Amino acid sequence: xxxxxxKASWSPYVAGSLIGLLxxxxxxSVDKPIGITxxxxxxxxxxxxxxxxxxxxxxxxxxxxxxxxxxxxxxMLVIGVFIxxxxxxxxxxxxxxxxxxxxxxKRFGEGVSKRFAAAFIGGAVMMFGARLAQGCTxxxxxxxxxxxxxxxxxxxxxxxxxxxxxxxxLYGKKGANHV
Amino acid sequence: xxDEPSNLFLGLLTGIFFGFLLQKGRxxxxxxxxxxxxxxxxxxxxxxxxxxxxxxxxxxxxxxxxAAELHIKPAMFxxxxxxxxxxxxxxxxxxxxxxxxxxxCGEGRKDAMVGVVGMITGALAxxxxxxxxQPILKSFPDWGKITLPELTATSxxxxxxxxLILAATNAYIFLRRxxxxxxxxxRRRGNARTD
Numbered sequence: 574x575x576x577x578x579x580k581a582s583w584s585p586y587v588a589g590s591l592i593g594l595l596x597x598x599x600x601x602s603v604d605k606p607i608g609i610t611x612x613x614x615x616x617x618x619x620x621x622x623x624x625x626x627x628x629x630x631x632x633x634x635x636x637x638x639x640x641x642x643x644x645x646x647x648x649m650l651v652i653g654v655f656i657x658x659x660x661x662x663x664x665x666x667x668x669x670x671x672x673x674x675x676x677x678x679k680r681f682g683e684g685v686s687k688r689f690a691a692a693f694i695g696g697a698v699m700m701f702g703a704r705l706a707q708g709c710t711x712x713x714x715x716x717x718x719x720x721x722x723x724x725x726x727x728x729x730x731x732x733x734x735x736x737x738x739x740x741x742x743l744y745g746k747k748g749a750n751h752v
Numbered sequence: 753x754x755d756e757p758s759n760l761f762l763g764l765l766t767g768i769f770f771g772f773l774l775q776k777g778r779x780x781x782x783x784x785x786x787x788x789x790x791x792x793x794x795x796x797x798x799x800x801x802x803x804x805x806x807x808x809x810x811x812x813x814x815x816x817x818x819a820a821e822l823h824i825k826p827a828m829f830x831x832x833x834x835x836x837x838x839x840x841x842x843x844x845x846x847x848x849x850x851x852x853x854x855x856x857c858g859e860g861r862k863d864a865m866v867g868v869v870g871m872i873t874g875a876l877a878x879x880x881x882x883x884x885x886q887p888i889l890k891s892f893p894d895w896g897k898i899t900l901p902e903l904t905a906t907s908x909x910x911x912x913x914x915x916l917i918l919a920a921t922n923a924y925i926f927l928r929r930x931x932x933x934x935x936x937x938x939r940r941r942g943n944a945r946t947d
Contacts, residue, residue, distance in 0.1 A: 580776070585798035586923050588777030592770065592799065593806025599766050600811055600820040603759055607770060609850040610875075617875035619753070634882040645755040646763035651854055653767015654774065658858030661775035672862040674782035674847065691845050692863040696853065696870025697877065699842025703850060704878040705889065706835025707825040710849040714800055719807035721900040721911050722824035727832045728839075735840025740789035743844060749790040752783060 581667040596719060603646055606720065608712030610703040612651045618642035679751055680744055702732075771855045780855035782847040782863070789844055798926065805919035808912045824899065830892030846870070 577583075599607050619642050622629040629635055635642075662668045673688045681687060703709040706728050708717055714732075717725025741749075754760070777799050778784050787793030814820035843849050846867045848856050853871065856864035901908040 582778045583773075583776040585777055585795050586802050586927075588773045589799040589802025590806045592773050592777075592803035593808075594810070595766060595769050595773070596803070596807035597810030597814070598769075600814050602762050602766075604820045604823075606823050607766065609854065610871075613850070613871055613875040614878060617872060617879045620872075621876065621879055628880070632879070632882060633886075634879050637882075643753050643755060644760070646759045646766075648755075649760045649763030650767035650770065653764040653769075654771035654851060654854045655767075655858045656764075657768035657771025657773075658775040658780055658855035659771075660768070660858075661772040662859040667775070668860045670860045670862060671782075674863065676783050676786055677847070688863055689866045692847070692867040693870035693873070695842045695844070695846030696867035697842070697874035698838050699846055700850065700871040700874030701878050702835040702838030702840075702842055704835070704875060705831040705885070706839065707828075707831060709839065709851065710800070710843075711851040713825070714849075715803050715807065717824055718800070719804045719811055719915075720822050720824050721808070721908060722822075722827075723895060723898050723900055723903055724825045724827040724832055726900065727827065727829070728836045731833055731836025732840040732843070735837045736789045736844045737791065737840075739841045739844035740786060744786070744790060749792050752787040752790055752792040 578661075579664050581665040592715065593719070596716060605646055606712065606716030607650065608647055608708060608716055609651055609654070610700060610709045610712060611707075612645075612648040613700055614704050615642035615645070615648065619644075676744070676748065676751055680748055706732075770851070771858055774852055774855040775859055780848070780852045780859050780861070780864075782856075782861070785843070785849065785852065786847050794926070798922065801915075801919050801922055805912075805915040808915055812908050812912055822899065824897050826897045827895035828889065828892065829894070830889035833892070834889070842874075 596607055599605055618634065618640070621632075622635070622642070634640060672685050673683065677688055681691075706713065706724075708714075708725065708728060710732070713722075713725040713728040718729060744751075774780050777795065779796055779799060784793055784795050788796040811820065811822075815822060846853065848864050848867055850871060853864045853867045857868055899908070901911055
């Protein structure tokens, strides 16, 4: 058992099956699907309310029927993801403090600030998109898809096409050979 | 502001398992995510397809027993199309998706940590500009909270079965290909030694 936990990686079919079983647990225990980005939205909403209550009071976001920003199950789940990945990587020693990934360096050079600027903008654009679509690769891609939601399957197809298109624009066919 | 403590605890527990599995599945890594988007490394699709197929059995069993309900998002095409487009671009530039960004932080990756700060900024923009883009999103069709079985008037179990067949076939083909590759590899190495 311990040997298994210390392995750097598991088969994607094992990891995937266990994530599937974890969804059974989340539906059975709290009747909620696993997701990530609603917690980010609620964090942003709570920050806005705390920093500038006036802007919050005029923003219709706060009176929308499907919005109730709070520290909830999903918020703690996101904290848990960090802890779980930390434990897993500590057990196997599969850790890094990398700031510029190899593949990025080959294409865009050594610059740390360039990589960080791209990561910041990429993260912001990705999250804005996730909230417009009300889900991400976890909430739509895994949880929504297993519930056979039309919205989730549409989202997955669009994000995949957009992601693949962007990746080929950024790295080209040559980049694909470096993977 | 805070949910019930038992819910918070269960969320943390579920998250720890999820993060553990993402890290063990190697998807908290930049080359694996970009490798998928360059159609070279299929780890992300393998994990997602397997999770969806296995998960669907449990979810529809729980729903048919009345022990759980479906929790799906409405098919609002404005948000899905524009959101999906932006999501794909952002994910490609960042090199992680939201869950795997957080897992990559746990693994120590600094660019993912910057990415998470960017994600909070993106969420702030979503809240602040909410009144601006809502009318645009609402000008697109909205089919409501609908599932594929409802849309096609078929049994969900037909779809669950289809997903299982798809996931099993995919696993069979990839696993077979990799054992063949290993066999070739050992044979080649064996030859090299005798030469």
